Amino acid sequence: MHEVLEKRSRRKSANYAVVYDAIMKHIDQFSELYDCDIFTNSITEEFLDDFIIYLENQNLRHNTIVGYILKIQSMVRKASQYNYAVDSTYDEIDMRLEETNEVFLSMNEITRIYYYKFTKQDKRKAKERIRDLFVVGCLTALRYSDYSTLTKDNLQNGYIVKRTKKTNVDVKVPVHDYVKEIFAKYSGNIPSELCIQYFNKYLKIIMREIGLNDKITFSYTQGGKLVTVTSEKWELISSHTARRSAATNMYLTGRMKTLEIMKLTGHRTEQNFFRYIRLTGEDTARSISGDMFFRK
Structure with missing residues (x-):
């Protein structure tokens, strides 16, 4: 298994290696716990059933476990292409992701955030910089690694033009009026290169101050048990909320085709796109209320 992983790692990103290293550590611990050697043809349906129980006993969340199992299956699938011996039952395990606690911000909320006046002098400028950068993310659908590295050179003829860091593709996003104003406010040099940990820490403080x-209330499975939690919205907001909000709000306009939005977000299938965006029953009702179906 380690040999297959090493072959794939040579062609993948650093993040790929980190995730698969975590998986291999669990496999090694499982192997030691049950005194068994794990080879590519050891990954059977029965093995994965036992491995899932082991991961639940490690108190991992359901979606983390699903991600691990899908990656192991992908690794074994690739191993078969390398002519390693595999057991075909590895693909019999079919797990589904749970709905996450990810939130999105409506356009009204984004406007409220954009126009909020920080009255306290303590770190007012720093808060404005983080708020403004976050609003840029909310209106471009870019990842933090991309919207936090924008410069005036990316603003071209009314568009944000950027080669994305994660997928290495060029995207071209129409510039929202708020984004134009933010670029002008900072003379083209919008806040950038902020450490994501620092950004997320103070973003929550800002969102709480804004109110x-x-x-x-949301639920998730951890360690094989259902956990229900109630939080205030500001606690759930992070740098990635911006991208999710942009995608959801673009869809809710009803004026943009799903495939057009997917060109900006990089989603390859509509199934993944609809899992990514956040729509409540009220949002859906509002978005379709003007449809001809509901008229005489």
Whole structure:
């Protein structure tokens, strides 16, 4: 298994190696715990069933386990292409991701954030910089690694033009009026290169100050048990909320085709796109209320 992983790692990103290293550590611990050697043809349906139970006993979340199993199956599938011996039952395990607690911000909320006046002098400029950068993310659908590295050179003829860091593709996003104003505010040099940990820490503080304190209840499975949690909205907001909000709000306009939005977000299938965006029943009702179906 380690040999297959090493072959794939040579062609993948650093993040790939980190994730698969974590998986291999669990496989090694499982092997030691049950005194068994794990080869490519050891990955059977029965092995994966036992391995899932082991991961649940490690108190991992369901979606983390699903991600691990899918990656192991991918690794074994690739091993078969390298002519390693595999057991075909590895593909019999079919797990589904749970709905996550990810939130999105409506356009009204984004406007509220954009126009909020920080009254306290303590770190007011720093808060404005983080807020403004976050709003740029909310209106471009870029990942943090991309919207946090924008410069005036990326603003071209009314578009944000950027080669994305993760997927290495060129995207061209129409510039929202708020984004134009932010570029002008900073003379083209919008806040950038902020450490993501620092950004997320103070983003929550800012969102709490603005008053995004709606109660949100969500459930998830951890360690094989259902956990239900209630949080205030500001607690669930992070740098990635911006991209998810942009994609969801673009869809809710009803004026953009799904495939057009997917060109900006990089989603390859509609199934993954609809899993990614966040729509409540109320959002859906509002978005379709003007459809001809509901008229005489």
